[in-house]
Amino acid sequence: MLATSATAGTHAAAPATDPALLLNVVVLVPAYNEESSIGATLDGLMLQTRPADRIVVIPNGCTDGTAREARKYPVTVMELPRLEHRKSEALNTAWSEFADNADVVICLDADTVLPPNAIEAWAKEFSTEEGALLGGSSSKFTMQDPGFLSRLQKAEFATWTDVALRRGSTSVLAGTGCAINNGVLRQIAARDDRVGPWVYTSQVEDFELTYRIRELGYVCQVSPEVRAYTDSMKTIKALWGQRMKWQVGTVEDLLQLGINRLTLRDWGQQLMGLLSVFLKLLWMAVIIASLVLGVFQFVLFWWLVPILFVALDIKRALRIPHYDWKDIVLAASFFPQEVFMWLRSGWIMASWWAVLATKITRRRVDRWEAQYTAEEIN
Incomplete structure (x- = not known):
């Protein structure tokens, strides 16, 4: 077992009677040109109250110093060339070599920081009696960027988190930061339609994987204890590229999966x-x-x-993690939220049109590449 931080001795000396400490936890961090953020991500992992047993950083196709920065830390760096299937292939490659025998696999984006309690809280969730039915646990992710557009996204994700916590379930284990029962991943990897847990035919691998976990009868939830701090899209162009990837990929998967008890809410x-x-x-x-x-x-x-919309927006703003007066003023202003709603309507309509166009022309747009291009241009 590979210790991955200076606090590994604390992990080893802790009481062996704690079931959470008996679990083997592996963290997979796929990264594409994240030189500026990978350090903060790994710093967060080094400060965990319950360290991971192994951390694997997977720079794939990077043209910057992501791998160099990652090697400054006591982690495994699996540097790969530009992969045809992007993040899914990077995760499958690292999983098959380093995580197949783990109990819990944590997937973490290279621009995301976990608070110190994250791994310990996730390990406890999976080690309880109810944890036997837990397939995956997503983090409550949020942004701390003070920008106008970032605040709108922060409010949106806060609402998503509250809804998922009330329901006690989610249809998406966000790859931004989530923990997954590795026994379930092994079952999914054994399917004939893939070479690992993450499928290559979906542009939203998180949604498809979550569906497969739920299909096996396991519960997927948003953790009530684990928060993750991640980057937001800084421009409208970048946001549009991200949401078109999410929305088009979700529609494509829903059309393939059909209407059933697991997809009914998503169809709704x-x-x-x-x-x-x-x-x-x-x-x-x-x-x-x-x-x-x-x-x-x-x-x-x-x-x-x-007036009713403003009242609801203010109520939601008061639920935003680490909110300040600017979040409240933004909610009370009405027009920023309304413009964001029009944007959402735009990518919903554009995504359905794009899916229809793909069905007719048989030409599928690489939404990963489109998002990368939108972010790099800006």
């Missing part, structure tokens, strides 16, 4: 999204038509709708 979210697009367009059409025909009349009652 897609239908609600499309309905929202339709209602927004209908509202615009009615307003424009009434203005053109000269029959437009302002009704004072209409103010109640935006």
Whole structure:
């Protein structure tokens, strides 16, 4: 067993009666050009109250100093060339060589920092009696960037986290930071449609993997104890590229998986999204038509709708981790959140159109490459 931090002695000296300490925990950190952030990610792993038994950093196709920075730490660095199947192939390659015999596998993006309690909390979740049915546990990820666009994303993810915690389940174990029962990963890797736990036909490998875990009868949850701090998209172009990858990939997977008890909620979210697009367009059409025909009349009652939205946004803002007065003002301003909603409607509509175009032309856009390009340009 490879000790991966200066605090490994604390791990070894701890009482062996604690079931969480008997688990073998391996952390996989795929990385693509993360020279500026990999240090903070590994610093976070070095400070864990319960250190990992092995940390594997997987720089794949990097053109910067990601691997060089990672080698400054007591971790395993598995440097790979640019892979055809990107993150999924990097994870499968490292998993098959270093993590196959682990009890718990933690997947962590190279721009994400875990607080010191993370590995210990995850290990305890899997070592309880209920943990026998736990397939995976996602972190409550958030951003701390003070930028305007980042605050909107932070509010969005805070709402997602609250909903998932109330439900007690999630349909996506976010690869940003999550822990997975490795016995379940071995079962999934044995399927005929893949060469490891992560499939190559999906552009949202996290969603597909979570579905397969749930299909085996295991629970996937958002951890009530583990938070992760990650980067946000800094520009509209980068955000659009990210969300088109997520949305197109999800729609493609749902069309392949069909409608069943495991996908029903996700189909409902897609239908609600499309309905929202339709209602927004209908509202615009009615307003424009009434203005053109000269029959437009302002009704004072209409103010109640935006006031209600503002009240809900402020309530949600008060649930944002580490919120400050700027988050509250942003929520109370109405228009920033409304613009973000229009953006969301935009990528929902564009993604369905893109999927339809792919079905007709048989030409599939590499959404990973599109996202990388959008981030690099900006």
